[in-house]
Amino acid sequence: MQRRLAADVVGYSRLMGYDESGTLVRLKALLDDYIRPTIKQSKGRIFKLMGDGLLAEFPSVVEAVQCALNMQQRLATQDSDLDDGQRIRLRIGVNLGDVLVDGADIYGDGVNIAARLEGLAEPGGICISNAAFDAVEGKLDLDFDDLGTKEVKNIARPIRVYRLRVGPTAGQAAAGRTSGAPALPDKPSIAVLPFDNMSGDPDQEYFADGVVEALTAALSRIRSFFVIARNSAFTYKGKATNVRSIGADLGVAYVLEGSVQRAGNRVRITVQLIETEGGAHIWADKYDGSLDDIFDLQDRITEQVAGAMQPSLRLAEVERARRKPPEDLNAYDYAMRALRHVWTLEKEEAAKALDLLEKAIEIDPRYPLALALAGWCHAQRSVYNWVEDTGAARAKSLEYAERAAELSSDDPLILTVLGTVHTFSRNHGAARVMLERAVALDPNAAWAWSRLGWLATYSDRPDEAQANFDKALRLSPVDPMNFNNYVGLGSAFQVAEQDNEAADMFLRALNERPNALWIYRNLSAALIGAGREEEARNSFEKLMAAYPNFRIRDFKEAMVFTPRVLDRISAQLEELGAVE
Numbered sequence: 256m257q258r259r260l261a262a263d264v265v266g267y268s269r270l271m272g273y274d275e276s277g278t279l280v281r282l283k284a285l286l287d288d289y290i291r292p293t294i295k296q297s298k299g300r301i302f303k304l305m306g307d308g309l310l311a312e313f314p315s316v317v318e319a320v321q322c323a324l325n326m327q328q329r330l331a332t333q334d335s336d337l338d339d340g341q342r343i344r345l346r347i348g349v350n351l352g353d354v355l356v357d358g359a360d361i362y363g364d365g366v367n368i369a370a371r372l373e374g375l376a377e378p379g380g381i382c383i384s385n386a387a388f389d390a391v392e393g394k395l396d397l398d399f400d401d402l403g404t405k406e407v408k409n410i411a412r413p414i415r416v417y418r419l420r421v422g423p424t425a426g427q428a429a430a431g432r433t434s435g436a437p438a439l440p441d442k443p444s445i446a447v448l449p450f451d452n453m454s455g456d457p458d459q460e461y462f463a464d465g466v467v468e469a470l471t472a473a474l475s476r477i478r479s480f481f482v483i484a485r486n487s488a489f490t491y492k493g494k495a496t497n498v499r500s501i502g503a504d505l506g507v508a509y510v511l512e513g514s515v516q517r518a519g520n521r522v523r524i525t526v527q528l529i530e531t532e533g534g535a536h537i538w539a540d541k542y543d544g545s546l547d548d549i550f551d552l553q554d555r556i557t558e559q560v561a562g563a564m565q566p567s568l569r570l571a572e573v574e575r576a577r578r579k580p581p582e583d584l585n586a587y588d589y590a591m592r593a594l595r596h597v598w599t600l601e602k603e604e605a606a607k608a609l610d611l612l613e614k615a616i617e618i619d620p621r622y623p624l625a626l627a628l629a630g631w632c633h634a635q636r637s638v639y640n641w642v643e644d645t646g647a648a649r650a651k652s653l654e655y656a657e658r659a660a661e662l663s664s665d666d667p668l669i670l671t672v673l674g675t676v677h678t679f680s681r682n683h684g685a686a687r688v689m690l691e692r693a694v695a696l697d698p699n700a701a702w703a704w705s706r707l708g709w710l711a712t713y714s715d716r717p718d719e720a721q722a723n724f725d726k727a728l729r730l731s732p733v734d735p736m737n738f739n740n741y742v743g744l745g746s747a748f749q750v751a752e753q754d755n756e757a758a759d760m761f762l763r764a765l766n767e768r769p770n771a772l773w774i775y776r777n778l779s780a781a782l783i784g785a786g787r788e789e790e791a792r793n794s795f796e797k798l799m800a801a802y803p804n805f806r807i808r809d810f811k812e813a814m815v816f817t818p819r820v821l822d823r824i825s826a827q828l829e830e831l832g833a834v835e
Contacts, residue, residue, distance in 0.1 A: 297322035348372025385415035437506025465591035484731030502531025589615035623663035630655030667697035754784030780827035
């Protein structure tokens with residue numbers, strides 16, 4: 256009988272997204288300076304390290320629980336100078352059970368239950384199994400709460416769970432962390448997590464991602480659902496899923512997990528809907544078919560999820576979730592491969608996406624999704640000064656977007672692309688029609704709300720812009736593209752002539768995406784407007800290093816602010832040495 260301690264880092268993906276290198280340095284220091292010595296002091300040993308957690312064994316339950324308590328009490332006082340959302344916190348589970356030994360590794364139900372227990376713990380908290388509770392009861396002066404029996408993933412029988420009261424200091428730290436979590440919406444809320452690729456072929460990873468993309472888009476178009484955007488859900492790709500922490504981080508009541516296995520022309524999709532608060536499985540099923548039936552399979556899964564979450568949902572509402580399939584599945588494959596490059600808003604990545612999308616369009620010239628995404632990539636070239644002839648890039652983006660809209664006039668993504676390129680073409684009336692139709696069809700379309708924010712910014716309506724950007728951030732709280740929402744908020748402050756607030760928001764965006772060098776155009780101007788001259792000079796140097804041929808007229812050509820705002824920003828850039 257071995258005593259197991261399992262621990263994971265709360266909000267690991269969020270911390271890495273905020274500051275990857277800094278988080279890794281802090282985690283390594285924490286491991287080397289405190290966690291390893293504390294475990295060793297309790298006569299334990301770490302036998303497995305993962306990116307966001309660890310497993311350790313101890314000679315007795317008493318030592319395992321005492322070690323867990325020591326770690327949590329110490330961590331409660333760590334990083335006191337950081338915001339709650341940036342502080343490193345652990346969840347810990349302790350179990351007593353049989354294990355299998357294979358060389359230096361240990362596995363079996365004893366290990367698995369410890370891992371599931373930490374998933375049930377609160378941030379800064381400790382959960383132990385009934386077996387561990389029986390072994391420690393009366394031997395330590397500690398208080399426990401009986402949480403009853405819980406069903407957990409991959410464990411055949413329910414387990415009884417006890418929560419250790421870790422004291423007022425740690426309790427306050429946990430409360431501080433959870434108080435910042437999004438509140439559950441007043442409608443069924445769900446995140447579709449990345450599906451596992453079970454095909455044994457790493458090149459088929461994009462196929463599994465494509466299934467999730469389609470399901471997310473389909474569910475998003477059901478107006479009575481609150482659906483987390485695809486980009487936020489994909490931050491959990493490749494991570495061990497802890498549905499309770501994901502539910503807290505994203506503010507959703509349900510997650511959809513699954514796997515895709517593709518062999519030749521056959522495909523099997525396995526899905527399970529899980530309630531995040533207690534980890535209860537609402538339903539699970541598998542769907543087999545040929546690749547020719549892939550869209551019918553996706554529609555069937557959508558109907559099942561809708562029925563499980565809201566039984567009164569009419570089949571007609573699910574019908575709206577259908578997306579037009581391409582005429583050739585090979586074109587679909589190319590589009591799915593392009594997706595991860597499209598949303599980075601970086602020059603080289605957009606070029607990779609365009610190469611794949613042009614192959615898709617060559618195969619199927621009437622594929623709306625590929626045309627729309629290609630239009631967005633060309634739009635990026637124009638607005639971020641990636642090409643000298645921004646007018647030609649803007650015209651190309653409009654051509655692609657209009658072709659997509661002619662073929663699929665009720666797809667929110669396509670309407671959002673068309674609204675965006677109309678914005679860049681200064682056709683603000685047409686842009687508003689397209690974007691408002693997109694959010695009417697899909698109220699959960701985070702990117703459409705973001706583009707409405709940009710449209711309001713360019714139209715001199717900063718208050719409306721801020722509300723729309725806030726909406727986009729709520730719908731997709733851990734979206735890798737959120738740096739662009741922060742740029743939008745900064746631009747809204749700039750329009751309102753609040754340069755100091757604008758500069759801080761641009762700096763926040765750059766902290767999240769340092770490679771988005773085009774941000775220095777706005778940042779330099781905002782800093783000089785705020786009287787932060789030294790910072791402004793440093794920012795302008797970085798701008799000129801990234802864009803050696805930068806001219807004010809290039810900025811005016813690329814950006815679509817009103818003349819008042821353009822003239823003001825241009826004068827600030829001229830003050831820093833930019834030439835007309």
